[in-house]
Amino acid sequence: MLSDAAIDWVIDAYTRGAVADEQMSALLMAIFLRGMTPAEIARWTAAMVDSGERFDFTDLRRAGKPLALVDKHSTGGVGDKITIPLVPVVLACGGAVPQAAGRGLGHTGGTLDKLEAIPGFTAELSKERIRQQLSEVGAAIFAAGDLAPADRKIYALRDVTATTESLPLIASSVMSKKLAEGARALVLDVKVGRGAFLKAEAESRELARTMVELGNAYGVPTRALLTDMNRPLGRTVGNAVEVQESLDVLAGGGPSDVVELTLALAAEMLDAAGIDGVDPADTLRDGSAMDSFRALVAAQGGDLNRPLPLGAATETVTASRDGMMGDIDAMGVALAAWRLGAGRAQPGEPVQSGAGVRIHRRPGEPVTAGEAVFTLYTDTPDRLPGALAELDGAWSVGENAPSTGPLIIDRL
Numbered sequence: 001m002l003s004d005a006a007i008d009w010v011i012d013a014y015t016r017g018a019v020a021d022e023q024m025s026a027l028l029m030a031i032f033l034r035g036m037t038p039a040e041i042a043r044w045t046a047a048m049v050d051s052g053e054r055f056d057f058t059d060l061r062r063a064g065k066p067l068a069l070v071d072k073h074s075t076g077g078v079g080d081k082i083t084i085p086l087v088p089v090v091l092a093c094g095g096a097v098p099q100a101a102g103r104g105l106g107h108t109g110g111t112l113d114k115l116e117a118i119p120g121f122t123a124e125l126s127k128e129r130i131r132q133q134l135s136e137v138g139a140a141i142f143a144a145g146d147l148a149p150a151d152r153k154i155y156a157l158r159d160v161t162a163t164t165e166s167l168p169l170i171a172s173s174v175m176s177k178k179l180a181e182g183a184r185a186l187v188l189d190v191k192v193g194r195g196a197f198l199k200a201e202a203e204s205r206e207l208a209r210t211m212v213e214l215g216n217a218y219g220v221p222t223r224a225l226l227t228d229m230n231r232p233l234g235r236t237v238g239n240a241v242e243v244q245e246s247l248d249v250l251a252g253g254g255p256s257d258v259v260e261l262t263l264a265l266a267a268e269m270l271d272a273a274g275i276d277g278v279d280p281a282d283t284l285r286d287g288s289a290m291d292s293f294r295a296l297v298a299a300q301g302g303d304l305n306r307p308l309p310l311g312a313a314t315e316t317v318t319a320s321r322d323g324m325m326g327d328i329d330a331m332g333v334a335l336a337a338w339r340l341g342a343g344r345a346q347p348g349e350p351v352q353s354g355a356g357v358r359i360h361r362r363p364g365e366p367v368t369a370g371e372a373v374f375t376l377y378t379d380t381p382d383r384l385p386g387a388l389a390e391l392d393g394a395w396s397v398g399e400n401a402p403s404t405g406p407l408i409i410d411r412l
C-alpha cells in the first residue's frame with residue numbers, strides 16, 4: 001500500500017523531473033499489474049490535480065448570464081470523434097464547454113490530433129484566451145497545458161510503456177484533467193469491448209463507478225454512460241477523415257451511431273447543466289450546431305474553407321464474395337490507422353493528419369464481390385502493407401447480419 005505521503009512525493013517529484021522516466025515506468029508497471037485501492041486512487045488523482053492549476057470560470061458571463069459549464073470525456077475509443085459534433089450541439093443548446101482534451105493514447109485517437117487536421121487550428125490556448133473564448137463563443141477545446149501537468153508526463157510515458165490499460169491510471173488521468181478544467185458538471189463516456197482499454201464490461205463498470213465517485217467527492221456532479229466499443233464508431237478512423245465525418249453529422253447527416261451517441265451525451269450534458277426545454281437534435285437539423293462549430297474553429301485559428309488533408313497513397317480492400325458485412329473488430333481497424341501514421345510510436349512524434357481508414361460497408365450492410373469495403377490513406381506508401389496486415393482477420397462477409405447489442409449499454 002502506498003502511503004499518502006509517498007504518492008504526493010512521487011507525483012510532485014516526477015512532474016519536477018526529480019524522478020527518472022525509468023523509475024516512474026517501474027512504478028506504473030507495478031500499478032498496472034497490482035491495481036490500487038480506492039484510497040490510493042483518490043490520493044493519486046488529488047496529487048495529479050494539485051500538480052498544476054485548477055481553473056475557475058464561475059465569474060464569467062455570456063449575454064449577461066453565468067455560464068452553464070459542463071463537459072464530457074471518453075475513456076478512449078476507435079473512430080470516437082464524438083467530442084467534435086457534441087461540443088457545438090451543447091453550445092447551440094445554451095451550454096458552455098471548457099474542454100481539456102488529449103492526444104492519441106495507445107491504439108486510440110485523440111481529439112486534439114483530429115482537430116489539428118483543420119488547417120490553422122490550434123489547441124495551445126493560454127488561460128486568458130480560454131476565458132475570453134468561453135465568454136465570447138461559449139466553448140474552448142484545449143491542450144491541458146498547465147492543468148494536471150503530472151498527467152501530461154505520465155500519459156506520454158504510459159503510451160510507450162504498455163501501461164495504458166489500467167483502471168487506476170485511466171481513472172486518475174481522466175479525472176485529474178476534468179477536475180482541474182473548471183467544468184461544473186461532467187458526463188463520462190466509458191467504453192466497453194474490443195476497442196476499449198478495459199475490454200470486460202465488469203471492469204468498465206468499475207471504472208465508471210470509480211470516476212463518478214471521484215467527481216462527486218470533488219463537488220463536480222458526475223455521471224457516466226457505458227457504451228459499446230467492439231466495432232469502430234461511424235465510417236472513419238483517423239484524423240482529418242474523422243473531422244470530415246463530424247462535419248457530415250453537423251450538416252444533418254452522418255452515420256447513425258455517431259448521431260445517436262452525440263445526442264445521448266448531449267442530453268446528459270444539458271440535464272447535468274440544468275438546461276431543459278431544448279432538443280439537441282434540432283441543432284443538427286437547423287444548422288445552429290454547425291454555426292457554433294464554425295465559430296469555435298475560427299476562434300482557435302482554424303479555416304474550414306481550406307480542404308482537409310487526405311493521404312496521397314491509398315489502398316482499397318475488396319470483398320471476395322457477396323453477402324452481409326460481418327462484425328468489424330475495432331482493435332484491428334485502430335491498429336491499421338495507427339500503422340498508417342494516424343497515431344504515434346514515439347512520444348511527441350507528429351501524426352499524419354491525412355492518415356486513416358474509411359469503412360465503406362458497416363456491419364450488417366450488403367456487400368457485393370469485388371467492391372471496396374475499406375480504403376486506407378497515408379502519406380507514406382511503405383506503411384500500407386503493415387496496415388493491410390492489421391485489417392486481415394478483423395472483418396468478414398457472411399450470409400447474415402451479425403447480432404448486435406445496444407450502443408448505449410447503461411447509465412450510472
Ligand code: URA
Pocket residue numbers: 074075076102105169170171173174177
Ligand atoms: N483518456 C485520458 O485522458 N486518459 C486515459 O488514461 C484514457 C483516456
